[in-house]
Amino acid sequence: MEEDGRVTEAMAEALRADPEPWLAAYRRMLTIRHFEEQVDDLYRSARMPGLAHLYAGEEAVAVGVCMALRDDDYLTSTHRGHGHCLAKGASVDRMFAELLGKEAGYCRGKGGSMHIADQERNNLGANAIVGGSAGIATGAAFSARRRGTDQVAVCFFGEGALGQGLLYEAMNMASLWRLPVIYVCENNLYNEYTSYRETTAGELTARPRAFGIPSREVDGQDVLAVHAAAREAVERGRRGDGPSFLICHTYRFYGHHVGDVDRAYRTREEERAWREQRDPIRLLAGHLLEAGVDPARLERIQEEVMTEVRRGVDFALEAPYPDPSEVSQHVYA
Amino acid sequence: MSTPSAAVGTREITLGQAIKEALAEELRRDPTVFVMGEDVAEAGTAFKVLTGLVDEFGPERVIDTPISEAGFTGIGLGAAMTGLRPVVDIMFGDFLTLVMDQLVNQAAKVHYMSGGKLKAPLVVRTTLGATRRSAAQHSQSLHAWVSHVPGLKVALPSTPYDAKGLLKTAIRDDNPVVIFEDKMNYQQRGPVPEGEYTIPFGVADIKRPGEDVTIVATSSMVLAALEAAEQLAREGISAEVVDPRTTVPLDEETLVRSAIKTSRVIVVDEGYERYGLTAELASVITAGAFYHLDAPVKRIGAMHVPIPFSPVLEDLTVPNAAAIVEAARELCGRR
Numbered sequence: 001m002e003e004d005g006r007v008t009e010a011m012a013e014a015l016r017a018d019p020e021p022w023l024a025a026y027r028r029m030l031t032i033r034h035f036e037e038q039v040d041d042l043y044r045s046a047r048m049p050g051l052a053h054l055y056a057g058e059e060a061v062a063v064g065v066c067m068a069l070r071d072d073d074y075l076t077s078t079h080r081g082h083g084h085c086l087a088k089g090a091s092v093d094r095m096f097a098e099l100l101g102k103e104a105g106y107c108r109g110k111g112g113s114m115h116i117a118d119q120e121r122n123n124l125g126a127n128a129i130v131g132g133s134a135g136i137a138t139g140a141a142f143s144a145r146r147r148g149t150d151q152v153a154v155c156f157f158g159e160g161a162l163g164q165g166l167l168y169e170a171m172n173m174a175s176l177w178r179l180p181v182i183y184v185c186e187n188n189l190y191n192e193y194t195s196y197r198e199t200t201a202g203e204l205t206a207r208p209r210a211f212g213i214p215s216r217e218v219d220g221q222d223v224l225a226v227h228a229a230a231r232e233a234v235e236r237g238r239r240g241d242g243p244s245f246l247i248c249h250t251y252r253f254y255g256h257h258v259g260d261v262d263r264a265y266r267t268r269e270e271e272r273a274w275r276e277q278r279d280p281i282r283l284l285a286g287h288l289l290e291a292g293v294d295p296a297r298l299e300r301i302q303e304e305v306m307t308e309v310r311r312g313v314d315f316a317l318e319a320p321y322p323d324p325s326e327v328s329q330h331v332y333a
Numbered sequence: 334m335s336t337p338s339a340a341v342g343t344r345e346i347t348l349g350q351a352i353k354e355a356l357a358e359e360l361r362r363d364p365t366v367f368v369m370g371e372d373v374a375e376a377g378t379a380f381k382v383l384t385g386l387v388d389e390f391g392p393e394r395v396i397d398t399p400i401s402e403a404g405f406t407g408i409g410l411g412a413a414m415t416g417l418r419p420v421v422d423i424m425f426g427d428f429l430t431l432v433m434d435q436l437v438n439q440a441a442k443v444h445y446m447s448g449g450k451l452k453a454p455l456v457v458r459t460t461l462g463a464t465r466r467s468a469a470q471h472s473q474s475l476h477a478w479v480s481h482v483p484g485l486k487v488a489l490p491s492t493p494y495d496a497k498g499l500l501k502t503a504i505r506d507d508n509p510v511v512i513f514e515d516k517m518n519y520q521q522r523g524p525v526p527e528g529e530y531t532i533p534f535g536v537a538d539i540k541r542p543g544e545d546v547t548i549v550a551t552s553s554m555v556l557a558a559l560e561a562a563e564q565l566a567r568e569g570i571s572a573e574v575v576d577p578r579t580t581v582p583l584d585e586e587t588l589v590r591s592a593i594k595t596s597r598v599i600v601v602d603e604g605y606e607r608y609g610l611t612a613e614l615a616s617v618i619t620a621g622a623f624y625h626l627d628a629p630v631k632r633i634g635a636m637h638v639p640i641p642f643s644p645v646l647e648d649l650t651v652p653n654a655a656a657i658v659e660a661a662r663e664l665c666g667r668r
Contacts, residue, residue, distance in 0.1 A: 074415065108448030117447040124414055125447060129438050135407010136439065142408055143415040146367070146393070153411075166434070169404025176399070330449035331483050333507035 055083030057253035064226025081126030096316035131164030180237030220248030370422025441484030498532030535582035589621030606634025
């Protein structure tokens with residue numbers, strides 16, 4: 001972690017020298033936060049069918065990693081995937097439309113919250129099977145290598161996926177074949193409603209180590225630290241040196257999903273501490289202000305993001321549902 | 334009957350050779366095609382079907398994997414979604430149980446869930462068939478499982494000709510396809526033309542025309558049905574053998590037409606009879622030909638038991654020509 005600290009310090013220096021990319025990161029993180037708050041509101045006001053798993057609190061992970069990616073790099077996501085989609089560049093209005101089952105959604109309303117894919121940005125989709133996309137991401141990396149490109153693939157998953165065998169099968173082959181895949185473990189401390197400490201034997205880092213995959217453990221609330229580690233992993237993948245594994249310690253501000261309001265498995269004090277002291281957006285704002293960015297600029301970003309999100313919700317609410325004939329389309333290509 | 338006779342440029346090769354030819358031709362034709370699975374390269378598969386393939390295409394395109402069926406099927410899927418055309422080898426059909434999430438929840442649904450944006454041109458080659466004395470975990474015929482899932486296509490070749498044509502079609506299809514090979518019949522010989530051909534999915538093949546009774550048979554059971562038809566002919570019963578060749582898509586029209594012609598139908602398949610393929614096919618035929626049928630459609634499938642090791646027991650579990658003959662006699666009032 002000491003080395004990480006130095007890398008983060010280098011990042012902080014870069015931020016002071018040129019805050020623009022970090023202002024863009026700030027905008028993305030805020031977009032995710034406001035997006036998720038709106039999703040919660042849509043659920044509570046019974047305007048959204050089904051459930052959603054909110055990414056609020058974990059924004060620095062998706063944004064820090066995706067800042068290191070190009071549009072043509074691949075990504076696979078999870079049931080808690082809105083943040084990954086937005087960080088990869090998806091638009092708010094079509095995301096909301098998908099969540100409301102509307103035709104204008106990324107998947108014509110057929111995928112919903114847990115299956116958003118954005119082909120234009122090589123987002124191969126969120127996945128409602130925990131760890132279910134480990135093979136797909138690794139296969140995308142295999143494909144990039146086989147086709148002779150320098151694309152990389154990022155596989156996001158929660159610490160709950162550490163219980164799934166598929167992940168280890170894929171990691172084994174990724175290491176054997178030196179595939180340009182970055183496994184990003186978002187440790188938000190809870191496998192659904194159970195503390196990961198009750199489900200996870202041994203050390204987290206022992207897992208990648210067993211396959212000879214270099215790993216880095218980072219503060220997932222610090223977008224500078226996440227980005228520094230992600231950039232290193234992406235460069236390694238592009239060089240043809242094989243996979244990497246990042247463990248990002250983070251926290252979901254909401255429950256497992258929007259309907260998880262009791263949260264008996266964790267304390268309100270713990271939640272408050274993370275929200276008050278470890279909010280990734282506030283931490284980044286602190287870095288930006290320290291670097292001399294005008295506070296008015298941050299406020300303006302905030303207003304613009306809120307407007308964009310509000311417009312996105314209005315767009316989705318007014319958008320038409322798919323035609324009934326859609327039901328049997330796209331079963332086969 | 335689409336099977337070629339002794340046309341010019343046609344030779345007799347085995348089912349195994351036909352499969353290898355199909356793969357070699359597609360590997361040559363399309364650089365995005367590759368083969369991966371356990372022991373496919375150096376060993377040429379456990380059944381020696383791909384022997385020598387790696388010599389022509391190299392270990393970059395004929396890839397030995399760890400024993401990780403779910404993992405390499407998932408990797409195949411990811412490769413399929415990003416511009417390649419993988420042919421994944423699952424040695425025994427029984428091991429499909431290990432890849433069900435990747436096939437059922439992932440591959441089958443990618444196109445639909447993405448609103449038609451993503452495609453998964455993935456081929457899974459696997460095997461079916463008992464009587465190899467391989468016991469309960471290496472002998473099942475589980476093609477009904479995957480036929481049940483929308484988004485997957487399923488092919489069941491019964492001859493070398495069909496195996497080659499259907500496999501080539503599977504590789505060129507933009508959807509995930511599971512193709513089952515009858516592991517007991519890799520040495521079966523049959524006519525295969527020298528030149529390029531493919532067989533469209535969803536087109537049944539009348540393997541033997543007849544008048545009195547229709548025997549709808551799949552994969553391993555086509556040979557049993559033909560043997561039964563031969564025996565029945567000696568008894569004065571003319572049997573028509575119809576091979577659907579693909580269960581998804583299914584050529585309902587040809588099945589129903591044959592049923593209307595003969596008024597009597599037997600459906601035989603090596604999968605478990607209960608909740609199996611025979612039930613679906615019988616239902617399709619009954620719905621389409623109800624007023625033309627002399628009797629309910631007769632179903633013959635594998636016994637509802639785990640497949641036993643002991644040969645005397647195993648042989649009891651699998652449908653055979655004698656059972657088909659018996660059923661035909663009964664339907665034709667000849668007993």
